[in-house]
Structures are given as structure tokens and as C-alpha cells.
Amino acid sequence: SRYAPSRIPFLLSFSTFQNDHEVEAVYRIITTSTSAENLKQSLKSSGVFLSNDLIDRVLKRVRFAHANPLQALEFFYFTADRRGFYHSPFSLDTMLYILGRSRKFNHIWDVLIEMKRKDRSLMSPRTVQVVLGRVAKVCSVRQTVESFWKFKKLVPVFDTVCFNALLRALCQEKSMADARNVYHALKKRFRPNLQTFNILLSGWKSSEESEAFFQEMKDLGVRPDIVSYNSLVDVYCKSREIDKANKVVDKMFEEGISPDVITFTSIIGGLGLVGQPDKARAVLTEMKEHGCHPDVAAYNAAIRNYCIAKRLGDAHDLMDEMVGKGMIPNATTYNLFFRVLYWANDLHRSWSLYGRMMNAQCLPNTQSCMFLVRLFRRHEKVDMALQLWNDMVEKGFGSYILVSDVLFDLLCDLGKLAEAEKCFLQMVEKGQKPSNVSFRRIKVLMELANKHDALKNLSEKMEVFGSSFKIPQSMEHLSEESYLDSLPLQSDVILTWMVAGVLPRVPIPVLISPPNNQAPTYSRFLSISGHRRAHLFLLRNNYLVDRIRIRESAGFAPWGIHFFGPSLALPAQTGDFSGLGEEETATQMGKSEDEEMYEKILEKEPGNVEALKVVVHEKMRRGNAEEAVNYVERLIAAEPEEVEWRLLEALCYEMMGEFSTAKRLFKEILDKRPLLLRALHGLALTMHKNQEGPPVFEMLNNALEVATRGKRVTEERNIRILIAQMHVVKGELEEGLKKFQDLIDDNPRDFRPYLCQGIIYSLLDKKKEAAKQFEMYQSLVPEEFPQRRFLDDVVLEAQSKTQERLQEAFAAEFSYRR
Numbered sequence: 001s002r003y004a005p006s007r008i009p010f011l012l013s014f015s016t017f018q019n020d021h022e023v024e025a026v027y028r029i030i031t032t033s034t035s036a037e038n039l040k041q042s043l044k045s046s047g048v049f050l051s052n053d054l055i056d057r058v059l060k061r062v063r064f065a066h067a068n069p070l071q072a073l074e075f076f077y078f079t080a081d082r083r084g085f086y087h088s089p090f091s092l093d094t095m096l097y098i099l100g101r102s103r104k105f106n107h108i109w110d111v112l113i114e115m116k117r118k119d120r121s122l123m124s125p126r127t128v129q130v131v132l133g134r135v136a137k138v139c140s141v142r143q144t145v146e147s148f149w150k151f152k153k154l155v156p157v158f159d160t161v162c163f164n165a166l167l168r169a170l171c172q173e174k175s176m177a178d179a180r181n182v183y184h185a186l187k188k189r190f191r192p193n194l195q196t197f198n199i200l201l202s203g204w205k206s207s208e209e210s211e212a213f214f215q216e217m218k219d220l221g222v223r224p225d226i227v228s229y230n231s232l233v234d235v236y237c238k239s240r241e242i243d244k245a246n247k248v249v250d251k252m253f254e255e256g257i258s259p260d261v262i263t264f265t266s267i268i269g270g271l272g273l274v275g276q277p278d279k280a281r282a283v284l285t286e287m288k289e290h291g292c293h294p295d296v297a298a299y300n301a302a303i304r305n306y307c308i309a310k311r312l313g314d315a316h317d318l319m320d321e322m323v324g325k326g327m328i329p330n331a332t333t334y335n336l337f338f339r340v341l342y343w344a345n346d347l348h349r350s351w352s353l354y355g356r357m358m359n360a361q362c363l364p365n366t367q368s369c370m371f372l373v374r375l376f377r378r379h380e381k382v383d384m385a386l387q388l389w390n391d392m393v394e395k396g397f398g399s400y401i402l403v404s405d406v407l408f409d410l411l412c413d414l415g416k417l418a419e420a421e422k423c424f425l426q427m428v429e430k431g432q433k434p435s436n437v438s439f440r441r442i443k444v445l446m447e448l449a450n451k452h453d454a455l456k457n458l459s460e461k462m463e464v465f466g467s468s469f470k471i472p473q474s475m476e477h478l479s480e481e482s483y484l485d486s487l488p489l490q491s492d493v494i495l496t497w498m499v500a501g502v503l504p505r506v507p508i509p510v511l512i513s514p515p516n517n518q519a520p521t522y523s524r525f526l527s528i529s530g531h532r533r534a535h536l537f538l539l540r541n542n543y544l545v546d547r548i549r550i551r552e553s554a555g556f557a558p559w560g561i562h563f564f565g566p567s568l569a570l571p572a573q574t575g576d577f578s579g580l581g582e583e584e585t586a587t588q589m590g591k592s593e594d595e596e597m598y599e600k601i602l603e604k605e606p607g608n609v610e611a612l613k614v615v616v617h618e619k620m621r622r623g624n625a626e627e628a629v630n631y632v633e634r635l636i637a638a639e640p641e642e643v644e645w646r647l648l649e650a651l652c653y654e655m656m657g658e659f660s661t662a663k664r665l666f667k668e669i670l671d672k673r674p675l676l677l678r679a680l681h682g683l684a685l686t687m688h689k690n691q692e693g694p695p696v697f698e699m700l701n702n703a704l705e706v707a708t709r710g711k712r713v714t715e716e717r718n719i720r721i722l723i724a725q726m727h728v729v730k731g732e733l734e735e736g737l738k739k740f741q742d743l744i745d746d747n748p749r750d751f752r753p754y755l756c757q758g759i760i761y762s763l764l765d766k767k768k769e770a771a772k773q774f775e776m777y778q779s780l781v782p783e784e785f786p787q788r789r790f791l792d793d794v795v796l797e798a799q800s801k802t803q804e805r806l807q808e809a810f811a812a813e814f815s816y817r818r
Contacts, residue, residue: 026058056090080114089126126165133168133173144166162190194222207239236270240270242271259287267280283302331357364397382419389404404423443455606634626656677722728756736756754777770798777791
């Protein structure tokens with residue numbers, strides 16, 4: 001129509017405003033409905049016409065607001081059931097992403113089967129990519145490949161494009177070794193094309209692997225394009241092989257391929273890694289000579305170099321230059337500064353930068369918010385934290401779930417109950433579910449303050465999300481909706497903060513929040529100011545998860561880091577409880593009501609697996625390995641194929657000092673799975689405690705040979721890291737440094753060796769060298785790494801403690817080696 005809104009600017013503006021209002025109205029209906037029937041009635045009576053465009057925008061709103069996935073699914077089905085209506089591909093893919101993020105995989109396949117019945121053409125390679133990406137994030141490689149084959153009966157065309165979607169998911173969510181193995185296994189069924197090789201080339205961190213695939217690409221007659229060359233340039237730059245990167249650029253010119261802004265951005269980043277930020281800045285000018293103008297990402301790369309070099313003045317000059325050339329700094333630009341200021345503990349400049357960001361109408365992202373709110377918590381700045389929160393609520397940026405956990409910590413620690421209640425209600429009004437841990441803390445405070453009506457109101461609000469809080473406290477940690485469960489659990493890269501070092505022990509005072517067997521006094525609860533969080537239990541599939549609070553004065557555990565997979569970090573039978581009063585000690589050592597209750601359940605139902613898990617959790621929490629092992633053996637009888645229970649059994653005997661039994665059990669596990677890092681780790685520590693000396697390294701070196709012969713690249717590197725750590729445990733710091741340096745030389749993009757070297761240099765009181773290694777760690781560790789928060793605390797402890805304090809903690813931790 002000639003009068004359509006798109007043809008008249010005023011009507012277009014009015015239509016957009018009206019559409020936004022309708023999107024918000026439908027979103028509110030979805031997030032506040034208490035049942036499927038209530039949702040349908042509310043939508044029917046709303047008077048809103050549910051067009052494809054509106055549904056697309058509503059689901060996009062649900063996705064970015066992290067709203068309830070099952071309520072969104074009800075909305076999706078309701079709209080799909082209308083006669084003659086078909087969802088758009090965007091709506092389908094967005095709905096699948098929402099379900100996958102919440103691990104509702106059964107619902108995903110139900111949706112796909114329904115869409116196949118109604119309109120198979122809606123399913124595209126993008127659909128395959130979305131589903132496999134979410135599956136790969138939390139499931140094994142085998143399960144991901146099995147999911148891939150399910151699409152053969154679903155999508156209209158099952159060809160190389162779908163195969164490429166599988167490889168992309170594996171490259172992004174698993175290891176490149178996994179992607180390589182799947183590629184070689186399936187390349188005869190799906191003929192690789194240019195996109196196949198570009199996906200694989202873009203993922204490698206090793207220049208040797210990239211070169212091999214680049215050559216295979218040419219051998220198959222596939223001609224590289226600019227994406228292929230850019231991937232090769234990028235891997236050379238990240239490996240600090242700048243000369244090779246420049247040769248690739250020269251080769252591009254020879255073949256008539258002009259480098260683009262991505263090419264030069266990689267060069268800028270590579271020059272920063274080799275300590276040449278000024279030369280990198282010059283590239284911004286040189287690239288114009290080749291008809292390529294720098295964009296925001298290129299400037300961000302140059303700014304990042306100056307931030308790493310701690311030359312904030314030059315970094316600010318570059319940002320001003322960006323603005324002068326008409327480019328608008330984005331959230332990534334500001335985050336480069338926030339990171340440096342966070343590590344410098346500079347509250348004033350961080351707050352000023354936040355003000356500049358808001359004045360420039362650049363909305364912070366989740367990373368920005370986390371830098372700020374963690375800094376506010378560290379300085380106990382409630383007003384600043386609330387200002388950030390109010391801006392988030394008003395303008396709709398950042399992750400409410402992640403920021404609220406830190407904010408509620410701050411408010412509860414300082415006794416700001418009214419403010420915590422207000423923020424809690426604001427979050428619920430936005431359709432966001434606070435974590436169970438946050439709700440539990442506020443619940444305890446309200447009970448102690450006799451605010452029963454307010455607590456009842458909050459509980460009713462939480463019922464909208466379909467969660468029940470009338471469950472035993474010791475079972476709350478098993479909730480699928482907790483914050484810890486939202487962290488990606490990848491079999492290769494789960495980091496567990498083991499509070500007392502490489503030994504799975506907690507010989508320092510801990511406070512469980514809240515205690516399971518008694519309500520703390522109000523003053524005692526509020527005294528927990530500035531405490532850090534750590535994972536006490538972390539098992540694959542979240543069998544046992546708890547969160548503990550550690551006194552800041554408890555000391556530093558430098559080897560409290562395990563990089564290899566899900567592990568156990570359990571309290572010792574005895575420990576130094578001098579920092580606790582009688583009330584706390586009783587809480588730590590006494591049997592909880594839940595433990596007694598589930599023991600009674602087991603008297604009637606000896607094979608009740610869920611009850612066995614709770615009892616094991618409670619006994620291990622108290623360090624009672626002698627009793628726990630009996631229940632672990634019953635778990636093994638109930639689930640004989642579950643390796644986690646066998647690992648836990650071996651750990652129990654090691655805790656009890658029965659090293660020969662523990663060794664036998666770890667070896668039995670390794671007989672079936674010779675490269676299981678958790679078993680190798682446990683066996684090495686058991687042998688070390690048994691003062692076996694050289695055989696520890698003989699065992700690890702044998703495992704290393706198996707990994708090398710089998711070309712198990714990931715396992716090989718992890719075992720090498722374990723060997724280096726064991727040298728440090730034995731007090732051989734210089735040898736440990738050498739081993740970690742070898743690992744850095746082999747792969748300079750792995751953050752782990754830098755972190756470990758920084759800790760060793762701190763023990764040696766070499767502050768300058770330590771700072772350099774920590775700086776490299778900070779520049780390399782991914783923002784999305786699940787336990788980065790705990791690693792950051794390790795670095796802060798290492799930088800703040802004196803050499804004497806560090807060495808005392810280290811000596812106490814490994815005194816058994818003498």
C-alpha cells in the first residue's frame with residue numbers, strides 16, 4: 001500500500017513505538033502467567049495481533065532477558081496452533097536456542113518433530129547449528145554426533161552444509177582435537193568444501209595444525225579465499241610468529257587477494273603480544289595505504305595493546321582518535337579499560353569511566369557490569385552498586401542473574417535487607433529468576449528480622465518460576481535452576497577451586513551459608529563481610545554441589561587449582577578450626593537433620609540413589625570418610641558403571657590414610673580409562689603422600705607416553721601440566737618453572753602455565769616476574785571461562801600476600817612431604 005508505515009517516516013516511527021509496546025505487553029504476559037491456560041486466556045484478551053514479526057521480536061526479548069524457557073515454549077505452541085499460521089525460521093531457531101541454553105533437550109526434539117510435521121522447510125542449516133551448539137556445550141562429543149545424525153530424518157537436505165554445522169559446534173564448544181577426529185571420520189561421507197576448511201582453520205591455536213589443514217585443502221583442489229588466509233594470519237599472530245604472518249599477507253597480494261580489516265586487526269593484536277604496541281598503532285595508518293580503513297575492532301585491538309602495557313594515557317588517546325574520526329567506542333572498548341582498573345583496584349576511575357560510558361549512550365554489557373559490581377563489593381560501596389542496578393533495570397542492559405548474585409552478597413553482608421528485598425522484587429518483575437543461593441540468603445535474613453509477611457510475598461513471587469523452596473536445605477544445591485548449574489560443564493576444561501590446594505582438603509575455617517542444622521544469629525550472619533565463594537563439591541552431572549564461605553584471613557592456597565576435569569574438593573577429617581567459635585565448630589562437625597532423615601529413608605529403601613547422594617554429601621562435608629565410604633560402596637552397587645563413585649571411593653580411602661587401598665582403586669579406574677586425568681591426579685597425590693618419590697613421575701610419564709602415542713593432544717598437555725604441578729608440590733620450584741615454560745613455548749595461548757608461573761614467582765618473592773606472568777594470564781583467559789572468578793581471587797591473593805605469608809601457607813599445606 002502507498003500508505004504503508006514504511007513509506008511515511010512519521011507512521012514508521014509511530015508503528016515502531018506501537019510494536020515495541022505490544023512486544024513488552026506480550027513479554028509481560030509470558031513471564032507473569034502462572035499456567036498454560038492462564039497464558040492462553042491472557043493472550044486472547046490482550047487484543048494484540050500476533051504477527052510473525054511480533055512473535056520474532058517477543059522471542060528475541062525472551063532470549064536476551066533469560067526468561068523462563070517453558071513459559072516461552074507454551075507461547076510458541078499457542079501461536080503455532082492457530083489455523084493457517086506458520087512460524088518464521090527465526091522464531092524456530094530462537095525458540096530452540098532458548099530451550100538449549102536451559103538444557104531442555106527433550107523439548108527441543110519435540111519441537112523439531114512437530115515442525116517437521118507442519119512445515120519441514122523451516123529447518124535450515126542454521127537450525128542444525130543452533131541445536132548442535134547447545135548440545136555440544138554441555139554434552140559429550142559422542143552425544144553431539146548422535147544428535148547430528150538425528151537431523152538426517154528432520155531436515156530437507158542433509159549434506160555438507162549440515163556437516164559444517166557439526167564441525168563449527170565442535171570447534172566452538174569442544175576441542176579442536178575433537179573436531180579434527182570427527183572431520184577425518186566423516187569426510188568420506190560428506191565431501192569437504194571451502195567452508196569446511198575455513199571452519200577448521202579458524203579454530204586452531206597451533207600453527208602446525210593450521211598449516212597441515214591448509215595443505216590438505218590445496219591437495220583436494222579447494223582454493224583458499226580471504227577467510228582462509230585470515231585464519232592462517234590469525235593463528236601465526238596468536239603464536240607470536242609475526243614474520244610468518246607477514247609472509248602470508250605478501251602471498252595474498254601475489255594471488256590478487258587484498259587483505260581486509262580483519263587481516264590487519266590480527267597483525268595489530270600479534271604485535272601487541274610481542275610487546276610492540278607502538279608498531280601496532282602504526283598499522284592503523286599503514287592499512288589505509290592499501291585502501292583499508294580501520295574500524296572499531298581494529299582500534300580496540302590497538303587500545304588493548306596499550307592496556308596490557310599499562311599505558312592508559314596512550315589508550316585514551318586512541319579512543320579519542322576513534323571518536324574524532326566518527327567512530328563510536330563500544331562496550332568492548334570500555335571493557336578494556338575496566339579490566340585494567342579492576343586489577344588496579346581503582347574504584348574512582350572505574351566509576352568515572354562508567355559515567356562517561358553512560359553519557360555517551362553506550363550501554364554496558366554483562367562483562368562491564370561484572371567488573372563494576374565486583375569492584376563495588378570489594379569496596380563495600382552500596383550506593384554505587386544500587387546505581388548500577390537501577391540503570392540496568394531502567395535501560396535493560398547486562399545479565400540480572402549474574403550481577404544480582406554479587407549485589408545480593410554485598411547487601412546481605414552489610415545487612416541492607418530493605419534494599420535487597422527491593423532489588424529482588426525488581427528482578428522478579430522483569431521476569432528474571434534470582435538464584436536459589438540469593439533467595440536463601442535473603443530468606444534467612446528475613447526470618448531473623450521477623451519479616452514473615454515480606455518473606456511470604458517473595459516466596460509467592462518465586463513460585464511463578466515453577467520452583468519449590470519447601471525442600472530440605474541439603475537438597476537445594478541439586479536444583480537445576482541454581483547459578484552454579486548455569487555454568488557450562490565441559491569434560492575437558494572444568495576448573496575446581498580446591499580450597500586447600502592439590503589435596504582435596506579444607507584445613508581452614510569454613511562457614512556453610514546458611515548452616516543446615518541451626519539458624520545463625522543475626523549478628524553472626526552479618527559478620528560474614530567480604531567473604532569469597534568457592535565450590536566445595538563439583539562432580540560431573542552436578543551430583544554434589546555446595547557453596548562455602550571462606551574467611552579472608554584463612555590463608556592462601558597456591559595450588560588450589562585443578563585444570564583437568566570435574567574433581568572433588570572435600571573437607572578433611574580434622575583441621576584448624578581455631579578461627580571458629582564453639583557454635584561454628586558444632587555446625588561444621590555435627591550431623592544435620594537432613595542426614596539423619598535420609599539415613600532413616602535408607603533403612604526402608606536401601607537402594608534409594610538420591611538419598612545415598614545426600615548422605616554421602618553430608619558425611620563428606622563433615623570429613624567423616626569412614627562412614628561415607630560405606631554409602632559410596634552402596635552407590636557403586638546401584639550404579640556400577642558410574643566412574644564418579646569409584647573416584648569418590650578411592651578418595652575416601654586416601655582421606656582415611658589407607659594409601660594402599662586408595663592406590664589400588666585409582667589403578668583399577670586407570671586400567672579401564674588410562675588417561676582419566678582425575679584418576680591420574682588422585683593416584684599421583686596418594687603416592688606422594690605415601691612418600692614414594694620417583695615412582696610418582698614414572699607413573700605420570702608412562703601415561704604421557706600413552707597419550708603421545710595415541711595422539712591425544714589435549715590429554716598429553718594436561719598430563720604435562722600435572723607433572724609440572726607435582727614438581728611444585730615436592731618443593732622443586734625451579735623445575736616446575738622450567739616445565740611450565742616448556743608448555744608456554746609449545747602453546748603460548750594457554751593461560752594455565754602463565755598463572756602457575758606467576759604463583760611460583762610470588763613464592764620466590766620475584767614480584768616483577770610474577771606480575772608479568774599474571775598480566776599474560778589476564779590477557780589470555782577467556783571471559784566466559786566458567787571459574788574465572790575464582791582464578792582472579794587466586795591472583796589477587798598472590799599479589800597481596802607477603803612472601804613470608806605465602807611460604808608459610810605453602811609449607812603448612814605440604815608439610816607431610818618432609
